[in-house]
Amino acid sequence: MxxxxxxxxxxxxxxxxxxxxxxxxxxxxxxxxxxxxxxxxxxxxxxxxxxxxxxxxxxxxxxxxxxxxxxxxxxxxxxxxxxxxxxxxxxxxxxxxxxxFCDPLEYPLGKSRISFERLREVAHLRARTNTFGAVARVRNTLAYATHRFFQERDFYYFNAPIITASDCEGAGEMFQVTTLNLENPPRDPERKCIDFKQDFFGKAANLTVSGQLEAETYACALGSVYTFGPTFRAENSNTTRHLAEFWMIEPEIAFADLNDDADLAEDYLRFLFQAVLQERQEDLQFFNDRIEKGLLENLSRLAQAEFTRISYTEAIAILEKNADQFELKPHWGADLQSEHERFLAEKMFKGPVIVMNYPKEIKAFYMRLNDDEKTVAAMDVLLPNVGEIIGGSQREERLEVLERRIRETGMDPADYWWYCDLRRFGSVPHAGFGLGFERMVRFCTGMTNIRDVIPFPRTPQSADF
The missing domain is CATH 2.40.50.140 (Nucleic acid-binding proteins)
Structure with a gap:
């Protein structure tokens, strides 16, 4: 037509x-x-x-x-x-x-106001409402702007595998993929456990928690790549901030250090804010009027904002001076909580903050060990009203250090032989970060629940549609 x-x-x-x-x-x-x-x-x-x-x-x-x-x-x-x-x-x-035609007695989206909770039960229809139609358009604009940003900077779009035998985070909270008979799985008589050698892939396999490790392989051949795809976490978290299935943007850049990584993150965030302000004015005005007062002003400010950079040690010192304001007391060696992150961004610096060089014990094995042997070249980008929006690091390019770090986290370097090969054959300094796409959509719309910024949310006890 x-x-x-x-x-x-x-x-x-x-x-x-x-x-x-x-x-x-x-x-x-x-x-x-x-x-x-x-x-x-x-x-x-x-x-x-x-x-x-x-x-x-x-x-x-x-x-x-x-x-x-x-x-x-x-x-x-x-x-x-x-x-x-x-x-x-x-x-x-x-x-x-x-x-x-549409029967008004059967149609769940009548003239009366419907709660977001009820709309999650009819998620197949909620895009017809003003709010969720606007969310979909903002989401589309941010997705297109993401591709535009990286393509204009000579990045290659990399399709990371969905099924993997590697755990990028080392957390173990992964969804298992198997074709074995769950009622009577084959057993390994010696190890007295399930024999995954008889499974489809000949080993235990899972849904990916990140495409980072695979993206590094292409960055170390093509220079700069980025992923944009679904990732999965089997965390039993029923909160407004967590999903079991969500989308991640993960750029990886060769011949780069942590400062280069932070520069890229700053430019990317500004680009997204500018794009959504320019292209989705009507929808943002709706969110500003109906969902979050001051949203437009906040986005406009961030689109031009300077980012403050501080070390983790400096951040802890600031937080300890204001410890009476927090439910969870900050101390060196502990990860920053959301209340700590928001204090830094909203009250201390009143703008975006990049915290760098975290203790190695609270970060992943692939992050580059600093010369002090206590911290790694990691960063978190913090925004007002949300806290962490980006996490990244310079990757460990020294083979012997990487293998040692893998062992320290209780894993076997042999399981990551292909990842270690990048350090054996022409290793280069490289860095990257990850941004949870739904958190960005949530931030740009003011929606309070992350389940309302993805078409069909996957959460504990919920996989409808």
Whole structure:
């Protein structure tokens, strides 16, 4: 079907021009004068297009008066100036074709306000609401801006595997992939455990928690790469900040140190904020008015902000001086909690902060050991209202140090032979970071629950749709 998007019709002032539009009815108002007003939305923008449906239409009584919210229609008509305030144009219908009726008694998205909790139960329909349609458009803009940012800087898009036998984080909280008979799995008589040699891959396999290790292999051949794909964590966390399935952006850059990594993270975040401000003004205004007051001001400030860089040791010293403000007391050697991160970004520096050089005991094996042998070249980027948004590091490029760090975390370097090969054959300094995409969408929309910024959230005891 050849049609004009409603967002383009609303921008047109070519009165008298003919247009075909299609979408879903939001409301129908009948006039005593013998015509009806239909509010139509096709998802291309937040605003609806008003359709003037006259009683002279051949299907006015038989079909138009049976239209309710959720019904789908195609309209052919003439663009005219609207006499109503707040809507410069409307479409005077020459014909209306009903594509699908919608029973108002069955349709869960009526005129009444519906809670976000209820909308999660009908996630297959919630994108038709103002809020979730706007979330989807912001998400799309941030995704496209991500690809644009890295492509313009000569990065290659790398497709990391979803199924892996490696645990990047060393945390063990992974979803297992198996074709074994779960009721009677084969056993290894000597080790007295499940014999994964008989499984599909000949070894235990899992859904990936990160594409970083694999991305490093291509960065050490092509120079700069980035991943953008789903990752999985089997954490039994029922919070507003955690998902079992989420999307990650993970760039890896060769011939780079921690400062280069921080520079890239700063530029990337500014680029995302600028893109969403330029391209999603109407949706952001909606979020600013309905979800989080001050959102637009915050995003505008961050789009031009300078990032403060401090060491972990400096951060702990600041936090210890203000320890009475925290439920969990900070001390050197402990990871920063969300309340600590937000204090640094919101109260201490009143802007984005990059904390660098963390104790090695609280960071992953692949992070480069600093000369003090106590800290690693790691960084976390902190934003006001959210805390950590990016985590990254310079990667350990020295083979003997990497193997030692793997052993210290209770793993076997032999399981990471291919990863160690990068250090055996032409090793180079390299660095990278990871950004949880849903956390960025949540930040840019002001939505309070991360389950509301991904189409179909996967959480403990929930894998519907």
């Amino acid at each position: 050849q049609r004009t998007l409603i967002r383009n019709v609303l921008c047109s002032r070519d009165f008298g021009s003919q247009h075909t539009v299609a979408g879903w009815v939001r409301t129908r108002r009948d006039s005593k004068g013998g015509f009806s007003f239909l509010e139509l939305n096709d998802g291309s923008c937040l605003s609806n297009l008003q359709i003037l449906a006259g009683a002279g239409l051949p299907n006015y009584k038989t079909e138009i008066l049976r239209l309710h919210p959720g019904a789908s229609i195609k309209v052919q008509g003439k663009l005219v100036a609207s006499p109503a305030a707040g809507q410069p144009v409307e479409l005077q219908a020459d014909s209306i074709t009903v594509l699908g």
